[in-house]
Amino acid sequence: MNKSKNLGVSSRDENLSQWYTDTVLKAGLVDYAPVRGSMVIKPHGYALWEQIQKELDRRFKETGHQNAYFPLLIPESFLKKEAEHVEGFAPEVAWVETAGSEPLEERLAIRPTSEAMICHMYAKWINGYRDLPILINQWANVMRWEKTTRPFLRTTEFLWQEGHTVHATKEEALKETLLMLEVYKDTVQDFLAVPLVYGQKSESEKFAGAVETHTIETILPDGQALQMGTSHYLGTNFAKAFDIWFQDKDKTRKHPFQTSWGVSTRLIGGLVLTHGDDKGLILPPKIAPIQIVIVPIAAEKNPKVNEVSLKIKDDLVEKGFKVTYDNRENLRPGFKFNDWELKGVPIRIEIGPRDLEENSCMVARRDKGSKEKIKIENISETCEFLKSDIQKNLFESAKNKMESRILEGKKTEEIKKAIDSKKAIWIPWNPENKDLEAEIKEKTKATIRCLNPTDESVAQDGSKTKIKALFSRAW
RNA sequence: CGGGGACUAGCGCAGCCUGGUAGCGCGACUGUUUUGGGAACAGUAGGUCGUGGGUUCAAAUCCCGCGUCCCCGACCA
Numbered sequence: 001m002n003k004s005k006n007l008g009v010s011s012r013d014e015n016l017s018q019w020y021t022d023t024v025l026k027a028g029l030v031d032y033a034p035v036r037g038s039m040v041i042k043p044h045g046y047a048l049w050e051q052i053q054k055e056l057d058r059r060f061k062e063t064g065h066q067n068a069y070f071p072l073l074i075p076e077s078f079l080k081k082e083a084e085h086v087e088g089f090a091p092e093v094a095w096v097e098t099a100g101s102e103p104l105e106e107r108l109a110i111r112p113t114s115e116a117m118i119c120h121m122y123a124k125w126i127n128g129y130r131d132l133p134i135l136i137n138q139w140a141n142v143m144r145w146e147k148t149t150r151p152f153l154r155t156t157e158f159l160w161q162e163g164h165t166v167h168a169t170k171e172e173a174l175k176e177t178l179l180m181l182e183v184y185k186d187t188v189q190d191f192l193a194v195p196l197v198y199g200q201k202s203e204s205e206k207f208a209g210a211v212e213t214h215t216i217e218t219i220l221p222d223g224q225a226l227q228m229g230t231s232h233y234l235g236t237n238f239a240k241a242f243d244i245w246f247q248d249k250d251k252t253r254k255h256p257f258q259t260s261w262g263v264s265t266r267l268i269g270g271l272v273l274t275h276g277d278d279k280g281l282i283l284p285p286k287i288a289p290i291q292i293v294i295v296p297i298a299a300e301k302n303p304k305v306n307e308v309s310l311k312i313k314d315d316l317v318e319k320g321f322k323v324t325y326d327n328r329e330n331l332r333p334g335f336k337f338n339d340w341e342l343k344g345v346p347i348r349i350e351i352g353p354r355d356l357e358e359n360s361c362m363v364a365r366r367d368k369g370s371k372e373k374i375k376i377e378n379i380s381e382t383c384e385f386l387k388s389d390i391q392k393n394l395f396e397s398a399k400n401k402m403e404s405r406i407l408e409g410k411k412t413e414e415i416k417k418a419i420d421s422k423k424a425i426w427i428p429w430n431p432e433n434k435d436l437e438a439e440i441k442e443k444t445k446a447t448i449r450c451l452n453p454t455d456e457s458v459a460q461d462g463s464k465t466k467i468k469a470l471f472s473r474a475w
Numbered sequence: 476c477g478g479g480g481a482c483u484a485g486c487g488c489a490g491c492c493u494g495g496u497a498g499c500g501c502g503a504c505u506g507u508u509u510u511g512g513g514a515a516c517a518g519u520a521g522g523u524c525g526u527g528g529g530u531u532c533a534a535a536u537c538c539c540g541c542g543u544c545c546c547c548g549a550c551c552a
Binding site for chain 2: 015018021036142154160297298301341354355
């Protein structure tokens, strides 16, 4: 690679952080905007978000949810109603205090999340059990004034979806919480090919105002965890704070049970960090906005190259592939190969005069870097195979690598060593006994990413437990 | 939010220490030859040196404030 041309990215192994910044910028996913922590999501990056949206939205609707849209601005008094909630978000909230030159009577928060606004509305809408369940999702932007920002992974403003549901019974709400975690898990693993660990959050790590938080996380190449989505069981905490009541079948007035769940553009960050290499992005075929790029060689002198390329393109489009024909005249083929590799396109077809003589073309796969000669009549079959094989290969190799970064330990003393060697580690844990969690964080910077069931073991305080905790540092 | 670094043409950088007419490479544009892993030659265009103050006859260069970014730590989808 010719780095002096400045089209390359830095080494992934040497400095993952720098590699990430280079890659998202040079692959054209984002650009920095003038306000600290804010970014432009450029077309190639936004196309990834659109793919994620499309896939999730379909699954939300299949599970009975509807989309709606709630306002951006939340009166300060609403935000204050749930004590833990306001405390959790207070440091990150941006406020609107004036309109034109007039100071507002009440400050308005730019939503850091929408529980307050949505619960206020739900209180109006819910009267009896026949009004339940309410299963609403919204696609929106939110704002959190973060201290350290990185494109996609943590930005001041970000795009996400937030589901907010209301149920007559606790069982139904708990079931919903886990159902949506399952939807996230399937989408991320199957569609983004990003392997996950998942489970419940500890008390200290859960969402401000929730009873339970369930999470999906991936362990990145540097051994650090990235939280990629959360699903919360809110119990009646918000119903009480926002005065949401319903009259049940037994004629008594009750608070309903709620959930909320969300994933954000951070998913794109996780996708990039999981699959890239020193040439740039690698996109799994299912999410790739461009699955196949066709690069013609010496087409200006050989009109037939153009003709055949376009025919192949049409055939592949007809078969349902997302195909781009790169007929830019001013660039040589070698440049185009590198350019599309940087952008992560999974399959590349090369066609030149030599191929025409043999009725063949070259087909290259981005994940392994290999290429082979294929008869033109077999192209769509080959692409069909590559589409599923690349998807499978990316997930399996990412999964193996992730698993090699997760250790099974017995004692809390093992945590430091694991963290120092860039690993995450499971430790038998008694969640009731919390002081040690803070101490471990102090000493090792590792936090509990999630809790999972395990065989009966001895916990940190010598008690018997059937729970283990995954410790790692977090991005 | 602390500690360190950066900001000069679209991109990457030199110039700053020691103040005195803004430079290099890549890219862009025009033309010709090229095209199977980042093309070659010739010509052309492109800059209020991040921003606001100060010192000076004179500031990209020295001093102070502010902004944004990067790296490393403390807090978080």
